[in-house]
Amino acid sequence: MQLKEEDRFIEILTGSYCVLDLAKITGNAEFIELDLGCGKGSFTTKLAERYPDRAVLAADVMIGRLRKLVKRNQRAGVANITALRVEAQLLVSRFLPDNGLDRLHLLCPDPWPKERHRGHRLVTADFATQLRRVLKLGGVLHFSSDDVPYRDSVERILDGCGLFERDDSAIADIADIKTDFEELWLSTGKDVRHYAYRALPVNFDSPGH
Numbered sequence: 001m002q003l004k005e006e007d008r009f010i011e012i013l014t015g016s017y018c019v020l021d022l023a024k025i026t027g028n029a030e031f032i033e034l035d036l037g038c039g040k041g042s043f044t045t046k047l048a049e050r051y052p053d054r055a056v057l058a059a060d061v062m063i064g065r066l067r068k069l070v071k072r073n074q075r076a077g078v079a080n081i082t083a084l085r086v087e088a089q090l091l092v093s094r095f096l097p098d099n100g101l102d103r104l105h106l107l108c109p110d111p112w113p114k115e116r117h118r119g120h121r122l123v124t125a126d127f128a129t130q131l132r133r134v135l136k137l138g139g140v141l142h143f144s145s146d147d148v149p150y151r152d153s154v155e156r157i158l159d160g161c162g163l164f165e166r167d168d169s170a171i172a173d174i175a176d177i178k179t180d181f182e183e184l185w186l187s188t189g190k191d192v193r194h195y196a197y198r199a200l201p202v203n204f205d206s207p208g209h
């Protein structure tokens with residue numbers, strides 16, 4: 001891979017699975033948001049601009065998209081975003097510590113609509129458990145999709161897993177911020193729905209877990 005100037009601002013997480021020191025990465029920010037599968041990250045930038053005191057982690061597996069995000073942030077003078085090039089399952093199951101995030105956005109993830117591709121979808125019951133693990137107690141999981149079967153399946157998983165409770169008010173503050181893909185789907189007449197869930201108490205909330 002040919003390196004580019006923006007790559008100095010992208011953390012590349014691969015192979016060796018060490019748990020990230022979020023305090024170090026975020027400069028001890030009190031409130032940490034993660035945009036998982038951020039793409040080109042227009043939403044990420046607007047979120048970070050709205051909340052300059054918060055740390056925003058922007059994760060995607062495609063470096064080209066992260067480069068666009070980094071360039072935009074540099075132009076706009078946005079300094080509270082950390083770009084992570086990493087596969088989402090690895091990030092959530094290996095790199096992120098327990099109870100570290102205040103809000104996690106999983107917006108318009110690839111829906112894999114064909115039956116034979118369903119196995120590629122990110123959100124499964126196992127993944128939901130990992131999402132809960134990395135959120136603080138009361139932290140927020142924000143999901144959106146234009147794909148009706150995917151969002152029905154995610155709603156079933158999250159409603160039924162006992163780890164979250166629905167609270168759409170937890171994303172009211174950012175209802176006006178659209179992602180790049182959401183803008184695209186809305187422009188073609190599709191309907192994008194948003195869901196928010198709060199993390200309920202579970203054993204891994206206890207210190208020393």
Ligand SMILES: C[S@@+](CC[C@H](N)C(=O)[O-])C[C@H]1O[C@@H](n2cnc3c(N)ncnc32)[C@H](O)[C@@H]1O
Nearest residue numbers: 037038039060061062087088107108179180181
């Ligand atoms: C449909 S796009 C949505 C991007 C953005 N959230 C938006 O709404 O505009 C899905 C994004 O997820 C990323 N992605 C897909 N699978 C991933 C994975 N397993 N790990 C990390 N990123 C992934 C893709 O590279 C892509 O940027």
